[in-house]
Amino acid sequence: MQEHLVFRFEVNGEDFTSAGQASVQVKKNLRQIGIDPETIRRVSIAMYEGEINMVIHAGGGIAEVGVYDEYIEIVLDDHGPGISDIDKAMQEGYSTASDNIRSLGFGAGMGLPNMKKNTDSLEIFSTVGVGTKIVMRVNYK
Amino acid sequence: MTVEQLIKAADLKPIALPHPERELDGAYIGDLLSWVMGRARENNAWITIMSNSNIIAVATLADVSCIILAEGVSPDGGVTETAMARGVNLLSSDKSAYEIAREISKLGL
Numbered sequence: 586m587q588e589h590l591v592f593r594f595e596v597n598g599e600d601f602t603s604a605g606q607a608s609v610q611v612k613k614n615l616r617q618i619g620i621d622p623e624t625i626r627r628v629s630i631a632m633y634e635g636e637i638n639m640v641i642h643a644g645g646g647i648a649e650v651g652v653y654d655e656y657i658e659i660v661l662d663d664h665g666p667g668i669s670d671i672d673k674a675m676q677e678g679y680s681t682a683s684d685n686i687r688s689l690g691f692g693a694g695m696g697l698p699n700m701k702k703n704t705d706s707l708e709i710f711s712t713v714g715v716g717t718k719i720v721m722r723v724n725y726k
Numbered sequence: 727m728t729v730e731q732l733i734k735a736a737d738l739k740p741i742a743l744p745h746p747e748r749e750l751d752g753a754y755i756g757d758l759l760s761w762v763m764g765r766a767r768e769n770n771a772w773i774t775i776m777s778n779s780n781i782i783a784v785a786t787l788a789d790v791s792c793i794i795l796a797e798g799v800s801p802d803g804g805v806t807e808t809a810m811a812r813g814v815n816l817l818s819s820d821k822s823a824y825e826i827a828r829e830i831s832k833l834g835l
């Protein structure tokens with residue numbers, strides 16, 4: 586079996602001000618290993634939205650980014666409240682974010698749509714009261 | 727045009743300028759971070775009134791050439807240092823987002 590590069594991050598759910606650091610680090614790492622800019626851009630957008638969601642909706646979680654031969658895979662795993670209606674959550678503009686979170690510029694309801702738009706596959710596994718796992722793949726350009 | 731040239735031409739105030747030589751080729755205006763992430767293009771100037779530290783991560787990931795804080799907004803505590811540390815150009819202006827965009831447009835971008 587071939588070895589693949591996997592980056593793993595614990596995403597802190599307490600600190601809104603430093604949210605996005607895992608995504609920033611992933612971008613740096615992908616640049617260093619020479620991934621094409623368009624792929625990096627799509628991974629950055631999708632992962633940032635997922636990371637922010639773990640912070641603002643789920644109290645943090647684990648992010649893993651795997652670099653494979655054909656694609657980059659982003660796995661986000663949290664033990665937050667879960668998503669009861671995934672179809673609704675996927676709609677542009679739908680958000681349950683509080684006013685406090687909106688005042689920081691989050692909560693536009695465009696996170697999941699941005700994730701969908703910038704990936705080649707997006708799977709959401711969520712159980713209310715248990716947590717949410719999101720698996721996204723971005724194929725190289 | 728570079729960010730440094732833009733500062734002079736549009737009379738902007740540099741708050742953090744780690745990369746004055748960065749090229750820019752247009753602008754995006756917005757305060758909702760997901761819109762900026764999804765819509766701002768690489769090498770755009772990003773005009774906003776958002777002043778919290780999350781703008782630095784968004785600017786890094788969207789690869790904009792600079793953030794311009796409009797309406798005389800000043801950055802929240804620690805944001806200037808974060809911008810410097812992360813290599814993000816942070817500028818400000820007393821003008822409105824519309825007026826700043828007009829200045830940029832006048833420069834032929």
Ligand SMILES: Nc1ncnc2c1ncn2[C@@H]1O[C@H](COP(=O)(O)OP(=O)(O)O)[C@@H](O)[C@H]1O
Pocket residue numbers: 634638639642643663665666667668674675679680681682691692693694695696697698717760
């Ligand atoms: N990891 C998550 N855990 C729990 N709920 C989530 C999670 N991610 C998204 N959601 C739900 O889906 C909604 C839509 O998400 P999104 O499109 O990113 O918009 P926003 O984050 O701006 O609210 C959120 O408001 C929230 O209710």
Ligand SMILES: [Mg+2]
Pocket residue numbers: 634637638692694695696697
């Ligand atoms: Mg979101």
